[in-house]
Amino acid sequence: MRRLLYLLGGLLLSACAALPPTAPSADGLQARLAALDAWRLEGRLAVRHGNDGGQGLLYWQQQADGRYTLRLLDALGRQQLLIRGGAGEVSLQTRDGRRLQADSAEALLQQVLGWSVPLRPLRWWIRGLPAPEALAGPVRRSVPGSDGAPLAELDQGGWRIRYLRHARVDGLPLPALLSLQHDDALRLKLVIETWELPTS
Numbered sequence: 001m002r003r004l005l006y007l008l009g010g011l012l013l014s015a016c017a018a019l020p021p022t023a024p025s026a027d028g029l030q031a032r033l034a035a036l037d038a039w040r041l042e043g044r045l046a047v048r049h050g051n052d053g054g055q056g057l058l059y060w061q062q063q064a065d066g067r068y069t070l071r072l073l074d075a076l077g078r079q080q081l082l083i084r085g086g087a088g089e090v091s092l093q094t095r096d097g098r099r100l101q102a103d104s105a106e107a108l109l110q111q112v113l114g115w116s117v118p119l120r121p122l123r124w125w126i127r128g129l130p131a132p133e134a135l136a137g138p139v140r141r142s143v144p145g146s147d148g149a150p151l152a153e154l155d156q157g158g159w160r161i162r163y164l165r166h167a168r169v170d171g172l173p174l175p176a177l178l179s180l181q182h183d184d185a186l187r188l189k190l191v192i193e194t195w196e197l198p199t200s
Contacts, residue, residue: 030150032172033127036197038064041126043192045072049115050185056080058190062123064198070105070119081112085119115186118157125161128175130154149173158182169195 039062046055057073067086073079082093085105092100092108102108109116121131128150130139136157143153145163150173154161165177174195180188 029148029173030129033129033150036127036172038062038198040194040196041192042194043190045191046189047115048187060126068119068123083108117180117188118159121157121159125154125156125159125178125180126175128163128166128173130156145173147173167192167195170197172197 039060041058041060043058044055045058047053054074056075057071057077059069059071059073061069063086065086068084070081070083071079072081072083078095080095083105084091088103090102090105090108092102092105092112094100094112100108100111102111105119106116118136121136124131124135128145130136130142130151133139136159139154139156141153141155142151144150145152145166147166149163149166151161152163154163160181162179162181163175163177164179165175166173167176168174174192176192178190178192180190
């Protein structure tokens with residue numbers, strides 16, 4: 001009898017050891033992503049606006065207090081735009097040294113480039129999350145992701161965001177390749193090559 005109990009105990013331990021680790025719930029994952037309020041990323045950006053297009057490099061440093069710095073460089077690494085924002089004021093510096101200020105980065109981008117991206121919702125979309133309704137309106141459509149990613153597609157604020165690839169960074173599935181489309185006139189594709197998160 002004692003030997004039988006030992007055998008049963010061994011079988012139970014083996015079965016427990018073979019169980020895969022429990023995956024985090026979708027709500028728990030979204031909460032962890034929402035709590036991620038600071039990062040540094042580097043990537044490549046391609047833009048198509050009507051019949052015009054271009055590509056370059058993007059550097060984005062986001063601070064926990066809401067301040068941010070965006071650098072847009074051309075394909076040769078020459079800085080084209082430097083955007084700094086926070087506390088309701090945004091400044092933009094062009095390659096030729098012009099400095100502009102406005103209440104929003106969207107207004108400055110529209111003035112300089114003739115197109116803009118909603119940066120406040122983008123701060124959420126870049127993490128693979130829908131933006132709060134107060135920033136971008138209601139979510140019109142969403143498609144759950146796979147392999148632990150919360151979303152594969154998202155329609156919000158007149159934009160369609162598709163998450164084409166994710167990378168595991170400090171245990172989080174963060175977007176590595178995504179496309180953004182506004183109507184048929186403006187399309188962007190972003191390849192994020194590096195995510196740097198603050199150490200806890």
